[in-house]
Every structure is written in structure tokens, then in C-alpha cells.
Amino acid sequence: xxxxxxxxxxxxxxxxxxxxxxxxxxxxxxxxxxxxxxxxxxxxxxxxxxxxxxxxxxxxxxxxxxxxxxxxxxxxxxxxxxxxxxxxxxxxxxxxxxxxxxxxxxxxxxxxxxxxxxxxxxxxxxxxxxxxxxxxxxxxxxxxxxxxxxxxxxxxxxxxxxxxxxxxxxxxxxxxxxxxxxxxxxxxxxxxxxxxxxxxxxxxxxxxxxxxxxxxxxxxxxxxxxxxxxxxxxxxxxxxxxxxxxxxxxxxxxxxxxxxxxxxxxxxxxxxxxxxxxxxxxxxxxxxxxxxxxxxxxxxxxxxxxxxxxxxxxxxxxxxxxxxxxxxxxxxxxxxxxxxxxxxxxxxxxxxxxxxxxxxxxxxxxxxxxxxxxxxxxxxxxxxxxxxxxxxxxxxxxxxxxxxxxxxxxxxxxxxxxxxxxxxxxxxxxxxxxxxxxxxxxxxxxxxxxxxxxxxxxxxxxxxxxxxxxxxxxxxxxxxxxxxxxxxxxxxxxxxxxxxxxxxxxxxxxxxxxxxxxxxxxx
Numbered sequence: 229x230x231x232x233x234x235x236x237x238x239x240x241x242x243x244x245x246x247x248x249x250x251x252x253x254x255x256x257x258x259x260x261x262x263x264x265x266x267x268x269x270x271x272x273x274x275x276x277x278x279x280x281x282x283x284x285x286x287x288x289x290x291x292x293x294x295x296x297x298x299x300x301x302x303x304x305x306x307x308x309x310x311x312x313x314x315x316x317x318x319x320x321x322x323x324x325x326x327x328x329x330x331x332x333x334x335x336x337x338x339x340x341x342x343x344x345x346x347x348x349x350x351x352x353x354x355x356x357x358x359x360x361x362x363x364x365x366x367x368x369x370x371x372x373x374x375x376x377x378x379x380x381x382x383x384x385x386x387x388x389x390x391x392x393x394x395x396x397x398x399x400x401x402x403x404x405x406x407x408x409x410x411x412x413x414x415x416x417x418x419x420x421x422x423x424x425x426x427x428x429x430x431x432x433x434x435x436x437x438x439x440x441x442x443x444x445x446x447x448x449x450x451x452x453x454x455x456x457x458x459x460x461x462x463x464x465x466x467x468x469x470x471x472x473x474x475x476x477x478x479x480x481x482x483x484x485x486x487x488x489x490x491x492x493x494x495x496x497x498x499x500x501x502x503x504x505x506x507x508x509x510x511x512x513x514x515x516x517x518x519x520x521x522x523x524x525x526x527x528x529x530x531x532x533x534x535x536x537x538x539x540x541x542x543x544x545x546x547x548x549x550x551x552x553x554x555x556x557x558x559x560x561x562x563x564x565x566x567x568x569x570x571x572x573x574x575x576x577x578x579x580x581x582x583x584x585x586x587x588x589x590x591x592x593x594x595x596x597x598x599x600x601x602x603x604x605x606x607x608x609x610x611x612x613x614x615x616x617x618x619x620x621x622x623x624x625x626x627x628x629x630x631x632x633x634x635x636x637x638x639x640x641x642x643x644x645x646x647x648x649x650x651x652x653x654x655x656x657x658x659x660x661x662x663x664x665x666x667x668x669x670x671x672x673x674x675x676x677x678x679x680x681x682x683x684x685x686x687x688x689x690x691x692x693x694x695x696x697x698x699x700x701x702x703x704x705x706x707x708x709x710x711x712x713x714x715x716x717x718x719x720x721x722x723x724x725x726x727x728x729x730x731x732x733x734x735x736x737x738x739x740x741x742x743x744x745x746x747x748x749x750x751x
Contacts, residue, residue: 253315253585268398269644269651270391270486271330271342272349276356277384278366279337280440282321289366293336295323297363302332305359309352311343315585317612317626321636324624326612331624331640337384342655344642348401350388350412357381357416369444380444386417388436391486391684394649406434418445425720425731430743431684433486439725480727481689483667485654485674489681489741495645497595499619500583507580507590588613592623596677597641600670601627601658619645627658634662643678652678668708675711681739683714687730713737 278293279285285293302325303313311329325332329347333340339356343349360381361368368381388409393399402412410422417438426432496502579586592598592613601609606627613623621643628636639656654674660667671685685708709716711734718733 254313268345268393268395269488269642269649269653270393271344271642271653272347272390272403273388273484273655274341274349274353275338275385275387276353276360277338277386278360278364278381279384282336285337286367290364292364293366294334294339294360294364295336297334297359299323299325301359301363302334305352305355306332308355309341309343309349310347311345314614314622315612317610317624319610319626319628319636321628322626322638324612324626324638326614326622326624330622330642333624333638333640340638342640342642344644346398346400346403348403350402350409353413353416354380357383380416382444383417383438383442385440386413386420386436386438386442387688388413389686390434392432392434394651409434410436414445416444418443421725423722425686425722425729426684426718426733430718431682431733433684433686433731435729437724480657481659481687482655482657483660483670484686484688485671485683486686487652487654487675487678487680487683488650489739490643490645490650490652491679491681492647494677494679495643495647495650497591498615498621498643498645500587500615500617503587503591503594503615504581506594507587508576510590511576511580583615583617585612585614587615588621588623591615591621596673597623598625600654600673601625601639601656601663605664606630621645625656627656629662631662637662650680652680666708668711671708672711675714680736681741682733682735685730685732685734687728689728689730691726691728708732 278289282293285291290296299313299316306313306327311327314326314328316326317324321335323334325334327343329345330342331340332342339360341349341352341356354377357368357380358377360366360383361379364381366381368379370379396405402408406422406424410420413420413422413436419442420436420438423435424432425435497506577586580590589611592611597613598611603609607630608628609625611623611625613621615621621641623641625639625641626636627638628634637656637658639654639658641652641654643652644650645652656670660670663670667687675683687708709719714734714736716732716734718731720729720731722729722731
């Protein structure tokens with residue numbers, strides 16, 4: 229079962245997401261949180277799978293898997309990563325943590341952690357393995373001095389990836405170079421493979437992954453070697469287990485859009501002052517509409533003058549007193565707003581003038597991000613967004629399948645809008661087949677929100693168990709060959725163990741920004 233205990237300093241959001249009773253907000257985390265010190269937008273992305281599917285968790289793991297772990301325990305792990313929890317959305321299949329530096333998603337069978345800035349993500353990996361062993365009861369090995377933990381769960385697969393850093397000299401711990409990151413991962417896992425995708429002297433992307441049924445390294449000493457028990461399951465149960473693994477892993481696909489050099493006008497909407505001005509305009513427009521609706525309602529009182537006990541009065545005078553049609557708030561805009569006398573009597577909510585979830589929701593809606601997976605098609609979708617001071621934006625989306633019995637997926641967005649280091653990322657595992665749109669359509673919609681000077685796309689998709697033809701990946705690659713307003717500079721297709729990887733790099737036709745900013749070159 230899912231642990232629904234809420235920490236004492238958490239509160240239910242009073243304003244952000246109506247109809248989302250399982251959203252909790254950490255009121256302590258935003259204190260002294262300022263995005264101006266976080267210049268490294270490109271994130272580190274870690275996926276740790278302990279099973280190929282939530283339907284076939286290995287024995288003797290608990291039925292809820294990782295989701296039974298209390299949020300306080302995850303927060304202790306995140307302290308090692310150097311980030312904090314801002315809020316949490318709990319859904320039937322996944323818990324989505326919005327962090328001070330990006331996001332974390334906890335499924336029963338896997339954990340996805342994505343962090344930006346100078347966070348030390350890989351420093352939290354041994355703790356993740358320990359938590360999975362001690363609390364979720366996944367199969368594990370005993371103590372190991374190199375890991376620095378009492379025990380470690382044995383993962384099914386591990387994936388780690390990131391774009392080339394812009395400011396690698398500011399990174400800490402194992403993240404000072406790709407070589408250091410690979411060494412850190414190799415200390416934990418046997419047989420991992422490391423790749424650099426793209427041009428060494430241009431935009432590129434790094435990937436580390438293990439094969440299915442990952443082995444920990446180094447092995448336990450003979451004196452403490454773990455006993456491996458072989459379970460003899462009935463044939464029918466084995467078939468059901470195999471089918472469950474194929475269903476989840478076979479549908480696994482992750483799309484990442486990594487954008488730099490955002491168009492200044494588009495980046496401006498992720499600044500607090502701009503968002504607050506937009507919120508103010510919307511607030512008074514809604515107030516004006518409410519007054520007009522009130523006038524219509526009051527006007528209908530005239531029809532009740534003949535009702536017994538009703539004291540007639542001059543409705544028109546009352547309406548004229550509270551409604552002044554000479555004021556048209558719809559003609560005003562957020563750049564130069566002059567409230568009328570009646571508007572000045574209204575109290576503009578404080579939460580729409582400061583960083584937080586309220587303005588995050590405003591930006592999510594006004595920018596068009598919440599429309600990528602619209603409520604009209606995904607009625608149960610929830611978006612948890614946060615706007616920072618003086619700028620910067622993060623959002624998690626939980627997207628249950630509109631089909632009965634379908635899985636819950638996610639998307640996450642993070643924006644660093646400052647001109648000298650502007651960056652935005654969009655990541656989702658919502659299957660293209662579920663959206664009813666081509667991958668190119670989703671890319672086009674997201675890119676249109678930010679209008680980056682250049683961007684990279686990675687599509688990481690599990691192979692069909694019945695089709696190992698490499699030409700299939702090439703055909704999929706051609707589907708998002710053309711993005712309107714952009715020219716494709718680079719395309720790479722990789723045939724990996726169980727997955728096809730497509731990497732593409734684009735530049736805008738009218739962009740004149742010069743060569744890519746390469747803070748990190750080579751291995």
C-alpha cells in the first residue's frame with residue numbers, strides 16, 4: 229500500500245490545483261531559494277529499474293514496491309543530491325516530486341531522478357539502492373565498503389544520461405567530467421556501457437546503461453557471499469510473468485527535447501514580474517466578468533416584484549451603483565494597467581505576486597505547456613508547476629491513460645530563461661500511440677512555446693520483442709525529420725540492448741547566434 233502520511237510542514241495547496249486532493253506542498257523548501265545562482269540548465273537524468281514491470285516485482289519485495297517508501301526517507305536521500313522537495317502529486321501509479329532543482333518520479337518498480345544546476349545526483353545512487361533493499365525489500369547484496377551503504381538492492385537496469393554541460397568547471401563530486409561519472413557508475417555495476425552521442429566539437433549527449441539483470445560490482449567477499457535461491461514457478465505463472473514484463477518494457481519510450489538560446493520574448497514569460505502582470509490582468513478581467521454576471525442576476529429580481537413577501541426596490545439604481553460600464557478592463561493589458569476606482573478596492577492575492585505554485589499555474593496555462601496533454605483528452609491529468617524568483621520555472625505532469633486499465637505516464641518541464649544561459653527541457657514517457665499524434669507534432673508544439681535557437685531531441689524507445697530489424701528505428705527517425713522553422717544538422721540512430729535510440733540536433737533558420745556554446749568538449 230502507498231504511504232499517505234504527510235509531513236508536518238506540508239500543507240494542501242489552497243489555490244493551485246483544484247480537484248487534486250493528493251497534492252502536498254513543502255512550505256519550508258522555497259525559503260531563500262533563488263534561481264539566479266543556478267546557471268547550469270542541462271540536467272542529469274537517472275533511471276533505476278528494479279523490475280521490467282510493476283506487475284512482476286521480484287520476490288520478496290513488498291507489493292507496493294518503491295511507493296511504500298515514506299517521503300521523509302526520499303528527502304534524506306535528496307539531501308545527498310543537494311536539492312529539496314517543493315511538492316508532491318500522488319496518483320494511482322506514480323508519485324511525482326517537484327524539486328528545487330528539477331524532478332523525481334517514483335513508480336512501484338522504478339525511480340526516475342532528474343536534477344540540474346550543481347546537484348550531485350550520482351551521490352544519491354548508493355542510498356537509492358539501500359532504500360530499495362531495506363524498505364521495499366527488493367533482492368539485495370550485503371555490505372560493501374566501496375558503496376558506503378549497509379546493503380544494496382540489485383537493479384534490473386540502470387540508465388544515466390545528460391547533455392554536455394555549459395559550465396562543467398562549476399560541477400561538484402562525481403560530475404566534474406563524463407569520465408568521472410562513468411567511473412562512479414562502474415564502481416557500482418558490472419558490464420555497464422558508456423556512449424557519447426553527437427559531435428565531440430558540437431552539441432552532444434552522454435548515455436550510460438546496463439544490460440537487463442544488472443550485476444553489482446565488486447562482488448561480495450566469499451565469507452559474505454549472498455545465497456541465490458532459485459524459484460521453481462509453475463509454467464503458467466512464468467508465462468504470465470514474462471507477458472507482464474513485455475507489456476511494460478515493450479511500451480517504454482522517453483522523448484527529451486533539450487533547448488538552448490531561447491527567443492527573449494518567449495523566455496520573458498518565465499520571469500516572475502511578467503507572470504505577475506499577466507495574473508493581475510486575468511484577475512481583474514475575471515472580476516469584471518463576475519460583476520457583469522451579477523448585474524444580469526440582479527436584473528432578474530424585477531421579475532419577482534409580484535411574489536408575496538417580496539419588497540420591491542429599484543434594481544436599476546443598485547446595478548448602476550456597483551457596475552460602471554464606462555470602464556472596460558478588457559481594453560487594458562499587462563504592460564500598462566490602470567485599475568479603476570472599483571478595482572482598486574479589490575485585494576490582489578499576495579500569492580500572485582511572489583514565487584510559488586500559484587504563479588507556476590498561471591505560467592503553465594498562459595504559455596501553453598498545460599495544453600500539450602490537454603484535459604479534453606486526458607481528463608484526469610494533473611500539472612504541478614512552480615515559478616521561481618526572479619525567474620525560472622519547473623513543472624511535473626501526471627497523465628493517466630484515457631483508456632481503462634492503462635498506465636499512468638508523466639511529463640516534466642524545466643526552464644532557465646536568463647539570456648546568457650537560457651535553456652529549457654521537456655521530457656515525457658507518454659507513448660505517441662496514446663496521444664493520437666505523431667512525435668513531430670509534440671516536438672513542434674513544445675518548440676513553438678520557447679522558439680529556441682537550437683535544440684536536441686532524443687527518443688529512447690524499447691524494441692518490439694518480435695522485431696529486431698534495425699531499419700525500423702530508421703523509419704521512426706524519418707517521422708520527425710522536418711520541424712517547421714528549423715533545419716536538421718545532425719541525426720544518429722543507435723541499436724542498443726533492447727532499445728532504439730534516435731538523436732537529432734536542429735537549428736532555427738533565422739537564428740544568428742553562432743557556433744554552439746561548448747563548456748565541455750570530449751570525454
